[in-house]
Every structure is written in structure tokens, then in C-alpha cells.
Amino acid sequence: MVARPTTAGALTPEALDRLRGQVRGRMYLPDDPGYDEARAVYNAMIDKRPALVLQCQDVADVIAGVAAARDTGLDLAVRGGGHNGPGLGTCEGGIVLDLAPMDGVQVDPAGARAVVEGGARWGDVDHATHAFGLACPSGIISTTGVGGLTLGGGMGHLTRTYGLTVDNLLAADVVLADGSLVTADAEHHPDLFWALRGGGGNFGVVTAFTFRLHPVGTVVGGPMLWPVERAAELLRWYRDFLPSAPEHLNGFFAFHIVPPVPPFPEELHLQRMCGVVWCWTGPAEDAEAALAPARALQPALDGVQPMPYPMLQTAFDALLPPGDQWYWRADFIGEIPDEAVELHAEHGATLPTVQSTMHLYPIDGAAHRTGRTDTAFSYRDATWAMVISGVDHDPARAAELRDWSAGYWDAIHPYSLGGAYVNMIMEEGQDRVRAGYRENYDRLLAVKHRYDPDNLFHVNQNIR
Known part of the structure; x- marks a missing residue:
């Protein structure tokens, strides 16, 4: 099988008329009012002009859109939340299936499961499940699309306790x-x-996911921050502490510049800090003991408190809205030797903008109880997933963001496991895709041959 050629066909008037007669969703062409809004994705570095954006209302619209791409030979991109770093929810001159109108969530509280449509975002899921004191492991930003995050693996505040999102996927309509x-x-x-369960959008359009849910209502969560000058000390402590901590304790290490807004105290505004964003899902009365070792390090800011789980999930939404410039680099991390600690401290101290960051997401605990080949997500031996994000609203800073992220990654990559979370890499070449799947790549290729032999679904981190 060879890679499908890009944008080889054309959307003729006859093809457009045929599609209009088959769909209920809104269609946007380049000259239509609202086209620029319809084609926009989360990362403003991505500026592509598809020939058509189809906002799908239902499965029938998806089927018609897939047929249109297949029959015309145009590129086909599928968009859920649009958060993908390299903008793989859109394409130049092709067809975009925007699933956003398909955002329904049905919760079965007795069976502890939910059926979620392919265009929903995690805020939609959290809203529906929290009413019953339930949640599904997901990410850390509520505007992230369910589809993209799930198909790549899914990690966030609940990973150590309940596994990856794909570990809680029970079924998918495709x-x-x-x-x-x-x-x-x-x-x-x-x-x-x-x-x-980890292979991305290579195999079809998922129109509905069925998830297992877990008892999560009020959590004890939030950030603890320390001056960046203490970064090496804190990271050495964190790398030793968290893997041995109870699985009810989740916490990702981060570098941040404190935003000059409430509720952050004025004396910390625009200060470079390192810290951990915690989430304790166990009995509330046990949270103090679980977090006591962190508090013994005397954080400059302690924002940890009881809160509804959706409140923690939305904590970063305002800081990271759609329409900013983004550049990501990522790796899986097994261990963090002292040499890597010093490099993290060096680069973390040079954050270029308030929104730029580095996160180390823990993926041990419950995520380690699934084997490397049990799902397409291969890095079950990793302890953290690292992402370095250069972010700002000003397009003039795009090169600076890329340089900072790439330089940081170049320094840390020799201490990585070699591959990265496919949801957090840019368009970095086929070797990086293979490295992201390791021994699972050949099996993924066999599934690709069976379900998409002509590589219709190639606007993704592609299994060629």
C-alpha cells in the first residue's frame, strides 16, 4: 500500500449538488459567509483552506461526507474538538468533516457507562456524568475533543487511578x-x-464512543507552586515521590509564568514558577496525609482545595483559549536522571511567554496494568508523558515559540524512551510515527490494510 496522493481530485458542481441532497448539516465553501470561522482550528499557526467544511448533524452526514471524499479523490480531514497541534482536523483544498454538532452524551448511572457522540468535548462529558458522581479519565482542558484525545490514548488527572481513556473505552461506532x-x-x-485504542484516526470516523465511568465527584485538587530557582530540588523530589504514592494521587509537574490575574496573589504575577497540579480522588479525609510531603516543601502558592471534578477540568480553559499560536514537542519518559533534572531546570527558567509550559503527565499506576501490546498505545513502560508547549497569541512570536520548544526537546530527548504520545507531536515525519507505536506498528499496518486499504484516512499521524 502506498500513501494516498493529496488533493488529487476536485469538488465539481455535480458532486456538490449530490452532497447537498444527502446531508442535513451546514456546508461551507470558501466564498460563503462564516467560512473562515468554520475552517478555524485551535492552533492559529495552522491556516489551511479546505474546499468544503461539512458540519455533520448525524451519522448519515458522516457517511455522505466520506463517500464524497472517496468519489472525488479529495483529502479528508475529520475534526472533533480541533485541538490537534499540527492541525490534523483540517486540510488544504480537501473536505473537512466537522463533527461538532454531534455532541450528545447519554449516561447510564446504574451501569456506570456513557455513550458519547464523536463531536462532543470533554466538558460535555463532565457536565453529564458529574450529575451522577461519575467521570471518565480524560485530559486537563475541557474544550478538548473526545474523539481526538481518546483515539490517541488519553491521559490527564485520573490516569494513575483509573488508567488511560482507551483503557475505559468499551465500544466504538465507526x-x-x-x-x-x-x-x-x-x-x-x-x-x-x-x-x-491508541492508533489515532487512521481507521475510520468514530461517531460514538461507549465509556466505562468511575465514582469521581468532589476531588481535592489544584496547583502548588515554587520559585523556578527551586526547580531542580522539586523535580528530584517529585520523580522519587509520585511513583510510590497512592494511586488515588495524581499530579503533573509543570513550569509556568504566573498569569497577572486573580486568584493568583499580586506578588507572584509574571513570576517564573515550577509546580505540581494535584488531583486526589480518594476519601477526602485522607487528602491531607497524601499531600503532606509536598506541603513540607513549603510552596509559595498552595491552591489545593476540595472542588467538583469539572472545576479542575476547566481550570486551564481561560489561559489556553482557541486561536493562539502553538508549537508542541513531546516524548515518553521512563526515568529522570539527575542530568535531565538539571536540563529541565535550565530550560524551564527560560519560558518565553505566560502561556508556554512544560508538563510531565504521570502514566503509571492503573495505566501500567495493561500490557504494551494489549492496545495500540505501546508505552506502558513509561512513567511520564512529557510535552513542551510554546504558546502565545501574537503570530510574530511563532518562530520564538518553535525555537524554544525544539531547543528544550533537543536537550531532553536523549533521556527519553524514544517515542512520543501521538496526540502531542507535530508533523515530524514517519520515523516519529513509527517510534510512537514501536512493536505495535506492524499490527496497526495490518489493520489499516483491512479497513482502509487505499488510505482514505491519511490526514493524521498516518499508518502508511
């Missing part, structure tokens, strides 16, 4: 390249179900 709709689960299309 529109395939031939236009058929199948349900993939452990008994039906098990090879496809395996591939969807």
Missing part, C-alpha cells in the same frame, strides 16, 4: 472508508477495536 457503519468492541471487529 464509519469505515467504504461507507459502512460497524460497532467495534471486544467481541465484534476486535482487531479494529484494538487499533482504535
